[in-house]
Amino acid sequence: MTLNKKLKIALAQIDIIAGRPDLNTKKIISAIENAKKEGDELIVFSEMAVPGYLLGDEWESNSYVKDCFAYNEDIKCATQGIVAIWGNVDIDSSKRNEDGRIRKYNAAFVAQNGEYVGKSPIHKTLLPKYREFDDARHFYSLRKEAEENGTKTEKLIEPVEVQINGECRKLGVILCEDMWSDDYSVNPIEILLSKNAELLVNLSCSPWTWRKNNKRHSVVRSRIEKHPAYFIYANNVGIQNNGKNIFLYDGNSSIYNPDGTLLKVATDYKEEIIRTTLFDEETRSIPNLKVSDARDREELYAALIYGIRRFFENLPNKKVVLGLSGGIDSALSAALLAQALGPENVYAINMPSQYNSKTTKDIAQGLAQNLGIHYASISIQNSYENTIKEIEATEFVQLDGSNTKTELIFSALNRENIQSRDRGSRILAGVASILNAVFVNNGNKTETALGYATLYGDVNGALAPIADLYKQEVYELARFINRKKELIPKAIFMIPASAELSENHNVDEGKGDPILYPYHDKLVRAFVEFRLDPEDILRYYKNGELSQICKCEKDLIDSYFPTAACFIADLEHKWRIYKINYFKRIQAPPIIAVSKRAFGFDLRESQNGFHFTREYLKLKEEILGQ
Known part of the structure; x- marks a missing residue:
């Protein structure tokens, strides 16, 4: 009573x-x-x-x-x-x-x-x-x-x-x-x-x-x-x-x-x-x-600012160093850090090589000016060329009496990774040490999931402030930040997302990352947050339910994958690289958790490699047989 x-x-x-x-x-x-x-x-x-x-x-x-x-x-x-x-x-x-x-x-x-x-x-x-x-x-x-x-x-x-x-x-x-x-x-x-x-x-x-x-x-x-x-x-x-x-x-x-x-x-x-x-x-x-999309963005922005600010309270000082490429990920990271810590504590470095366009270099400097943060440009071209020269001039000799020799020849991917590691492990780490600061990485969740990041290059630092945001969410939050004043240059929204590590990444020619973010964001979310595997995805695809489950337009999926064979090939490729790149995620710095499942201890992963269930193989055979 x-x-x-x-x-x-x-x-x-x-x-x-x-x-x-x-x-x-x-x-x-x-x-x-x-x-x-x-x-x-x-x-x-x-x-x-x-x-x-x-x-x-x-x-x-x-x-x-x-x-x-x-x-x-x-x-x-x-x-x-x-x-x-x-x-x-x-x-x-x-x-x-x-x-x-x-x-x-x-x-x-x-x-x-x-x-x-x-x-x-x-x-x-x-x-x-x-x-x-x-x-x-x-x-x-x-x-x-x-x-x-x-x-x-x-x-x-x-x-x-x-x-x-x-x-x-x-x-x-x-x-x-x-x-x-x-x-x-x-x-x-x-x-x-x-x-x-x-x-x-x-x-x-x-x-x-x-x-x-x-x-x-x-x-x-x-x-x-x-x-x-x-x-x-x-x-x-x-x-x-x-x-x-x-x-x-x-x-x-x-x-x-x-x-x-x-x-x-x-x-x-x-x-x-x-x-x-x-x-x-x-x-x-x-x-x-x-509940609304606008409120979601407001809460997400407040959460990230709060998390960054509180994280740095446990450090000796608030100074932070980051790479500023002229791309959307580093732009969002810089804007969040400047708001959370004050622009006087943010040191941004543009680190161009021969593959970085004037377009992105100008965007990076314009962003730094809009935010009022410290800015510098340090070219990696000479060190990149010198590293290639020194390693390719090296020859291993097996000291077992056979004198077997092994030459070191860089692949295109090796050359891309050298650039990334030079930026992260040499410049960012070195400058942070001099300034008695820490450096952060700018990786987003989609790239983290699919291994589109270089260990000791992108995958390093003291904090991963946006690693629980999918690529499309990065763009959405960046637009939210610009709602009252253009802090992030609008040109950044007009160019493709690109690592600019080779001629195949030329943004001025419309070339970008090998990830279809509007769809692959949703696929990664299905893997990570919904805990679906290829068997589930393929069954939904076969039944015409995938767009509803993943909240992705069917027309978009059909435009990316005009045939079932194309869809299956992409699904298997993304599943493989998602599963085998755990070794990168486990070495990543702490991630601010904002989603329903974040990489780290929020998602207990094991290095098991990839596997396709018997039911998946059966579904695949049925679909391709049709």
Whole structure:
């Protein structure tokens, strides 16, 4: 039965610094003291607010885990006169995890007047083990506890009862994944509501991804549709870097009315405390922002700027060096870096060879001028020619008595790679060292997937800021940046995308990369994000469904591949190079994750080579036989 007693709550959206429980605890205690001064009766923080969440195997350090756990005492002592709920690791030293290490739980702690309340701590019921999440690797779940104790999970899921102003309030406290229960056998929210929880509190540490918040709004509404209740979603801001991916936390902490409408939402990417009074007679709501392509670009731009800025906060200084070719990828990278770090911290270098056109050199300089960044041009022609000369003059002799000789002759591809490595490993790395800066690479997701990048040339640096954007998305975001003022020269949109590494890449003659980006972007997305393989793709193609599945115009596919044989040849070629170029991706710098699946630890790849299933070969035979 819903109480009429009003409840003043505060939702603290704090910037969690992964690996720094000392700093995070200071923020939590400071927010609690602020809430008490404001007269709040309940304050809520996010999941793993003390230690951070994406810590990798730092969770295997008993010293670190025990240190994080000990900070609970500091927070608990600060709860005189208020109820506080926060996320941290819980430990049970008397038991062991299945890996033989100390038993750990992803937990929510509830304290009031310096004491834990009810059955606190509350252990996470559902542990995600997909994408970047590794809960099941490190923590013990409530479901396993139930199994271990020979009882049903439902019996261990109970509302927390707290006394506020003489009233007993039943709080349904859950952690992140406990809300996303569609693919599990247990629905924690349904259980809590069936046990008369009057308020649901979800502690999350949930990274920003494409349209995630809109999806969450829908999920929350569905969870409370049959049993209306206030719903508090507490998320953090900041970044967490697992070594291969930088995940962005936008916050977007929200308070929902019992009918699923939004009551209050915190500002994205900002430390903020939002507060309101629940269970009053006044009904208030704010509109849910509508999904649109324009909003997608706004959010993507804000996310990348935030990610770059926060990444550089962990470095000794903000200076960054990048290659500026006059192409769209480096143009977008430069524009993002200039906005995030300030133009005074960006050093762009155009590194032409005989194959670089005046067109792209002029574009590069014009872009640098528009952005107000530092600019220089360093030709690689002499060093390129000298490298070719020295290596081709070299002769290997096998010293086994046979005196077998091996000459070194460059292929066209070898010559292209020499240029790329000279730019990245010699010039960019050298200049960055002199400036006490770091350098970044400009690779996009499509080229990263298909191996259209040179190891130690394009594939290097401290950060890959746009490596989770497909080529068409790069163009779209560049146009978005130009919406008010032309920062990226319009000429860049008029020339083909080109590496300019040979005469076959002459942009003035309309020659460009050997990738059909409008289609291959979608094919790569099918491989990476949809987890489809050639068997799936070919079946959709045969059934006339491929354009719908990949969201690519059928006329475009037909124009690129007028026959089934052409389509199949391209599919097999792209599958091969996608699978065999993993060795480049694993050596790439951290990627800012913004899609539904980013390369790095978000997508666990193995160097297995390529394989075509028997069903694929059968489909291929049927189609070509027709």
